[in-house]
Structure formats: structure tokens, C-alpha cells
Amino acid sequence: MAFELPKLDYAYNALEPHFDAMTMEIHHSKHHAAYTNNLNAALEGTADANLTIEALMANVSKRSVAVRNNGGGFYNHNLFWKVIGPNSGGKPSGDLLAAIEKNFGSFDAFKDEFSKAAATRFGSGWAWLVKQADGKLVVSSTPNQDNPLMDLAEVKGTPILGLDVWEHAYYLKYQNRRPDYIQSFWNVVNWNEVAARLKA
């Protein structure tokens, strides 16, 4: 089974002015599409071609670099488009807010830690909010297209929120000002989706 580029639940311009339409279009229809195509090409004709993306990630250290890079790129962007959206932002509520407060002290303390992880990732990569096997929430960051599902990740678990800090995610609008992009990200976080991923 070949992986498919998912359709977005919203239009490319739906996250304006925080994320601009041109960035969204290139990011989804070019970058994400390329990871999807390259992943399918890397798997074609191999025994791994029938595995789920999660199964591929779980022992990615035994697979090719192409599967690691493009499988990560495919999974990470799938998650990213879901945890952002229009009419979003603000604060989480309910169980998610309670879990964040329990693990980080307060929502603002969590936001600071996550923003710092995103700002200080040198080069290309991602910042994550991760649910660990024991239920604990932690902030981490990974280089390039690695993610916390990967057996080779320093911090392992299930990502429930992710922020892409590859320059392609923000350069057309924010250029060298990554911190401004990170600040804008908080206006488009879909907390309902993050809460659903915490429960899953």
C-alpha cells in the first residue's frame, strides 16, 4: 500500500496572517508531497511496503536512511497539519490543561519551554510535546525529520503537538526571525486535536 499525501482540512489561506498561503501551499504540495513520494519509492517492492507509518518509525534504526528521512517527513507533516487550524489558538482546557499544569507547573511555563526548544534547535528539525509511556508529558526536539516515535530518538513517546522549524516552514514570511514564527504558531494551535491525541 502506498502512502498518500493527506488533504488539508482547511484552505491554504485559512491560517493568514499567522501562516501565509504561499508558505502553506509550497510546504504541503511540494515539501510534504516530496517526502510522501520519496517514502513510497524507498519502500516499493520491499517487505516493509505493507507496514504502517508508525510501525516503520518504531524500528527505523534498522531501515534505510531514505525511510528514516522521508518516513519522518511524511509522518511529521501529517501531524503538523492536524494540530494547527483556523479559529484556533488560545489555551487548552479540561484534561489536557490539567496534564500540562501537572507536568510543567502552568500553561505559560509549558509554552516557554516548548518555544525555547523550537528556537534553539540548530539547523533543521522539530519541537515536540510528547506523551511518554508512563503518561508523563515532556518537551523535546529532534533534528531534521526525526521524531519521538523513532527508536533512535533521545526522548521517546507519542508526539501530541509538533512544530516544524525547518526554514522552509517560515522563511518566506519570517526570514531569519524564527522566534516571531514560533510566537505566531500559538495562534493556530488546534487544542481540540492535541487533547484528542492525549486521550488516544
Added chain:
Amino acid sequence: MTFKLPDLPYTLDALEPNISKKTFEFHYAKHHQAYVTNLNNLIPGTEFENADLETIVKKADGPIFNNGAQVWNHTFFFLSFSPNGGGKPTGALAAAIDNTFGSFEKFKEAFSQAAATLFGSGWAWLVKKADGSLEIIKEGNAGNPLRNGLTPILTCDVWEHAYYLDYQNKRPDYIQNFWNVIDWNVVGNRY
């Protein structure tokens, strides 16, 4: 010592249309400048306070290495260009390229391939080994061949900030036009 952003031997719009003025305004005046400023802020009170840049590139780790090597890499990169660039190398470098790669065209293809396939942020390098032969290598993020005892001859910055305003996701187009601005006199003298 205090480091300074180097002057460029051309104006910021001089490499149009291959590399735009807008790209230079960010890449040189913002990114390169930030690495210089960060480095100057990081080294006081460390063993690198009085070190030259090459020592920092060879010996430092963490943020001091990242910023120091990015200062070195960008200076080396920007000083490889000329508005009258392009064409082919001559003399000893041309002979060494023919020796190692078979022809200039084959070298160009291999170097372009290395630059296109480096995953994430980083640099493609043409380096000289101790025996005078050449090699193409890829280095992630701030990586620099001096750390492995190699002599850098040419480099291509493939961090997305180097080309995203002009080429977006089309990194191969950026690499193709990179060849139009190389000053082979400068690059040849490094060999």
C-alpha cells in the same frame, strides 16, 4: 578577540539574478551577522576568548563551534563569488579536478549531486587531502572539513535560508545557478 562581519568584494545586488539582493540582505546582513554577534557574545570567559577563528572551528563544541564555524563557512562561501564569475577553473586546480573526477563536467555533476542530496541544513565541500587529491564531502549544519585535517577549496551553502526566497523548494535550480557566480581565480588560489 572580537570578530567582525567581513566586507564583500561586490554589492548585495551584484549576483542577480542568480542570487538576489533580498537574499543577500538576509543571508549576509542578518544570518552571517548574527553568527558573528553570537560568537562574540559566547567566547568571553572561555578558553576561546583569545583564539583565532580557525582554532575555534577546529577545537570548539556546542554553540561556540556552531556560531564560529558558521562565521568561517559563510565568509569562505561569500568570498568565492564574483559578478564576473562562472566558467571553469584553470591551472593546477583544473588539472587536479581532471585527475580526481575525470573532467570538470563530471566534478560539477558530483558536487551538485552532493549539494542536492544533503538532507536538512548543511554544506557541500570540495576539499584537498594531504596528498593533494580532491574529494567531495557533505557536512550537516555548521560542519567544517578543517576538523578532519582537510583543506576546503569550494563550498555551497544548502541551508534553506541560502535559497528559499529565490528558489523555494527547488534546491537543484539554486545549485545550477551557483556555478554562474563562482570566482575560479579565488577558488584556484586556495588549491
